[in-house]
Amino acid sequence: MAVLSLNDRSRLVAETMLAKADQLGLAVHQVSGATVLDCGSRVAGSLQAGLLMARACLADLATVSLVPGEVAGAPLPRVVVDVLHPVPACMASGQRSHGARLRLARGGQSASGPADGPRLSG
Amino acid sequence: MARACLADLATVSLVPGEVAGAPLPRVVVDVLHPVPACMASQYAGWQVSVGDYFAMGSGPMRAMYAKEELFSEKVFERFKERPTCAVGILETSKVPTPEVIAYLSDRVILKPRHLILLIARTASLAGGVQVVARSVETALHKLHALKFDLSRIVAGFGSAPLPPVAKNDMAAIGRTNDAVLYGGQVTLYATGDDDTLREAAGQLPSSASSDYGQPFGEIFKRYDHDFYKIDPMLFSPAQVCVQNITTGNSFTFGKVNDDVLSKSFFG
Numbered sequence: 001m002a003v004l005s006l007n008d009r010s011r012l013v014a015e016t017m018l019a020k021a022d023q024l025g026l027a028v029h030q031v032s033g034a035t036v037l038d039c040g041s042r043v044a045g046s047l048q049a050g051l052l053m054a055r056a057c058l059a060d061l062a063t064v065s066l067v068p069g070e071v072a073g074a075p076l077p078r079v080v081v082d083v084l085h086p087v088p089a090c091m092a093s094g095q096r097s098h099g100a101r102l103r104l105a106r107g108g109q110s111a112s113g114p115a116d117g118p119r120l121s122g
Numbered sequence: 123m124a125r126a127c128l129a130d131l132a133t134v135s136l137v138p139g140e141v142a143g144a145p146l147p148r149v150v151v152d153v154l155h156p157v158p159a160c161m162a163s164q165y166a167g168w169q170v171s172v173g174d175y176f177a178m179g180s181g182p183m184r185a186m187y188a189k190e191e192l193f194s195e196k197v198f199e200r201f202k203e204r205p206t207c208a209v210g211i212l213e214t215s216k217v218p219t220p221e222v223i224a225y226l227s228d229r230v231i232l233k234p235r236h237l238i239l240l241i242a243r244t245a246s247l248a249g250g251v252q253v254v255a256r257s258v259e260t261a262l263h264k265l266h267a268l269k270f271d272l273s274r275i276v277a278g279f280g281s282a283p284l285p286p287v288a289k290n291d292m293a294a295i296g297r298t299n300d301a302v303l304y305g306g307q308v309t310l311y312a313t314g315d316d317d318t319l320r321e322a323a324g325q326l327p328s329s330a331s332s333d334y335g336q337p338f339g340e341i342f343k344r345y346d347h348d349f350y351k352i353d354p355m356l357f358s359p360a361q362v363c364v365q366n367i368t369t370g371n372s373f374t375f376g377k378v379n380d381d382v383l384s385k386s387f388f389g
Contacts, residue, residue: 023131023154044276046154047311048133066152067137068281068307074363074374075307077152077279 006059006093006114013056017049024049047077054081059114061089123240123248124151124164124255127211129182131159134255139283141305142384146283149254153278156310158185160259160278161266162201167192170212172225177214181240184210186230197272207236211252215243215291245287245294253298257282257306257359261326264358270322271314276367280308280359285387296339299357300386303328303338304379306359313368320373323364327376331356337386 017037021028025046027038039049047066054064062083069078083089093114124134132153139148153159167190168179184190188202208230212218218226218239227234242249257280266272283305285297306328312319328334333341333353345351361376 025154047152047277047279048154065135066150066279068139068148068150068279070307073377074372075281075309075361076363077309 009060010056058089059093124252128159129163148281150281156278160262177212181211183208212241277311282306299338304382308359323373
């Protein structure tokens with residue numbers, strides 16, 4: 001079985017997003033040659049953009065979907081994640097709280113995703 | 123079929139659900155661009171009537187014909203289009219005759235070979251799903267009837283129970299309508315001020331209609347089977363939660379009515 005790095009897996013999700021950028025309500029920027037997909041910073045984005053963003057963040061090692069839910073009698077979608085390989089997906093890629101936090105001088109943005117993650121052998 | 127009807131601007135899926143203790147799938151729609159997807163495409167606004175052939179017509183072919191009154195309004199005008207292929211959805215038990223194909227291809231101004239029609243009767247598995255996938259569309263349509271500015275709606279998420287297939291189309295029309303009217307739950311994401319949003323949301327659920335409370339089949343019978351005598355405000359989901367993404371406030375109105383669903387589906 002071919003082994004894809006976490007980053008290669010996420011890249012495929014990002015490429016899907018790029019191909020559907022208009023439909024998903026995304027803005028695409030090239031900054032110093034890097035590709036920046038704005039899913040909701042300066043654009044409206046969409047729920048589906050969020051689902052794909054979450055999938056990319058999990059290195060495509062999970063399905064992420066919305067199902068009907070309810071809170072205090074109000075219909076609210078629930079976000080469902082079904083994770084194939086929780087350790088690489090959640091800890092080496094998706095973790096938002098500790099290791100991968102990126103603090104910039106003027107803001108409190110946090111970064112997560114598969115950058116520099118280990119290879120998954122499958 | 124439902125996805126094609128929404129011009130692929132939504133995902134449509136089935137999730138487990140329950141009505142009156144019976145496991146019934148729910149049809150879930152997550153709509154990316156509600157105005158073109160639901161109003162310019164999915165809304166069954168084209169009554170295809172040729173000789174003794176009749177079908178409710180929907181799908182993106184409506185945006186090509188674009189002669190419905192709706193398309194003369196500014197908010198919808200920009201969704202008129204002239205691509206090289208037309209796709210239509212017909213709710214019917216009859217395969218379209220060559221006369222029906224000629225009628226449609228004349229109106230979309232394309233040769234028949236560039237016309238694709240997806241057909242299903244209401245009393246069928248696919249026909250039931252594509253009708254019940256209209257929970258968000260009914261909410262949008264009612265907001266439009268309430269003169270609400272639809273450009274403020276940026277996304278929609280809805281679900282409704284998939285009823286058992288009925289023995290005939292008339293009974294299936296009743297059940298599929300009830301699925302949305304008494305079992306549909308919709309979340310809309312909107313922008314702008316709270317006051318006008320709250321006011322519209324309060325009138326949005328089907329319970330705001332004077333005809334609410336009985337299975338659709340009984341209401342239809344009460345009005346001598348004249349669809350147009352039924353209060354148009356009835357056609358909307360059972361419950362709506364309208365979220366203002368500008369202010370962060372939400373407004374929820376209506377509720378699911380299991381008694382009517384149970385009577386309609388299993389009575």
